[in-house]
Amino acid sequence: MLVDETRLHIAIQKSGRLSDYSRGLLRDAGLKIQNGKNDLTARVDNFPADLMFVRDDDIPIFVSDGVCEFGIVGENVLREFSLGEDSPRFEVVAQLGFGKCTLKIAAPEASPYEGPQSLRGARIATSYPRILQRFLDDNGIDATVVKMNGAVELAPRLQIAAFICDLVSTGATLEANGLRAVETVFTSEAVLVRTRKPMAEAKVDQGAKLLSRIDGVLATKE
Ligand code: PRP
Ligand code: ZN
Ligand code: MG
Numbered sequence: 001m002l003v004d005e006t007r008l009h010i011a012i013q014k015s016g017r018l019s020d021y022s023r024g025l026l027r028d029a030g031l032k033i034q035n036g037k038n039d040l041t042a043r044v045d046n047f048p049a050d051l052m053f054v055r056d057d058d059i060p061i062f063v064s065d066g067v068c069e070f071g072i073v074g075e076n077v078l079r080e081f082s083l084g085e086d087s088p089r090f091e092v093v094a095q096l097g098f099g100k101c102t103l104k105i106a107a108p109e110a111s112p113y114e115g116p117q118s119l120r121g122a123r124i125a126t127s128y129p130r131i132l133q134r135f136l137d138d139n140g141i142d143a144t145v146v147k148m149n150g151a152v153e154l155a156p157r158l159q160i161a162a163f164i165c166d167l168v169s170t171g172a173t174l175e176a177n178g179l180r181a182v183e184t185v186f187t188s189e190a191v192l193v194r195t196r197k198p199m200a201e202a203k204v205d206q207g208a209k210l211l212s213r214i215d216g217v218l219a220t221k222e
Contacts, residue, residue: 005200007048008207011062011071014040014053017169018190021098022072026051029213048206057081059193064089066197069207074099076128076167076188083130089196093211097221099190101169103128105183108156113182119143119163125155126165128186135165135185153177 012022023033026044033051035042042051052068059073060081066089075092082088105124107113116139125146126132132145146161153173155161167188168174168181192214194207 006202007050008070008203008210009050009052009062009068010210011052011054011059011068011073013056013059013072016056017101018056018072018074018099019053021096021190025072025096025098025214025217028217029210047210048202049210060088060090063193063195064197066195066199069195069199069203070210071193072096072190073193074101074188074190076101076103076131076186078191078193079186079188080128080130083134090193091196092191093194094192094214094218096190096192097218099188101167101188102184103131103165103186103188104168104174104181105132105163105165105185106168106174106179106181107163109178109180111162116141116183118182122163123161124163124165125152125161127152128165131186132165135183153179 010026013019026033031047031049032045033042034045040053044050052062054062056073056077059071060078062068063071105119112118119136119141121143123144123146124132125148127149129145129147136143146155148155152164152166155164156179164179165185174181199207
């Protein structure tokens, strides 16, 4: 399937906050998606495209390698990837208006906080080490970034770190873990990305068609 020069490959999140919206957007754009719950790929019946259901963190890699010509991913994931690359080989072609969330630094409810200087010398747990490090550098703060791949909200209770830096959407997770947001680091929503790797001409045309259909859907939602 990957070497098929005529079909586009679109990477979307397999499961998570963006999955249902991503499928919904493609359906609204007229793509008939056939797949079972556990399938990792799906063929689109009425458009020359195949969907790949992957982890959100892998989407920037696939799109910049050109394995997938398009991807739907959060700006947070994209930014974290881009900060580790010299020149990312993809471009954002649409802001999608869903998956809105904010990367925030949070502290235990009871702990005092008097602005960024309170972070000096502290340990901060996050799944976004590059974005956090950039924030710290921009604010001239020396702190230790502790990388965690999940369950970051547990770090203060486990005494892995005094602070966390994680995505906040409704705020329910912070509240459930006795944490409060103290700094906003990055604001994010889902975007459509396209590879910068050269594509076969048939795919360029199909990609333009896909993009104009998606633009059409987005226009009705403005
Ligand atoms: C984010 C974040 C929090 C949660 C916050 O995880 O890591 O755990 O959502 O949402 P809330 O403010 O609505 O409670 P996400 O769903 O992005 O999953 P991931 O970290 O596994 O990618
Ligand atoms: Zn993720
Ligand atoms: Mg999480």
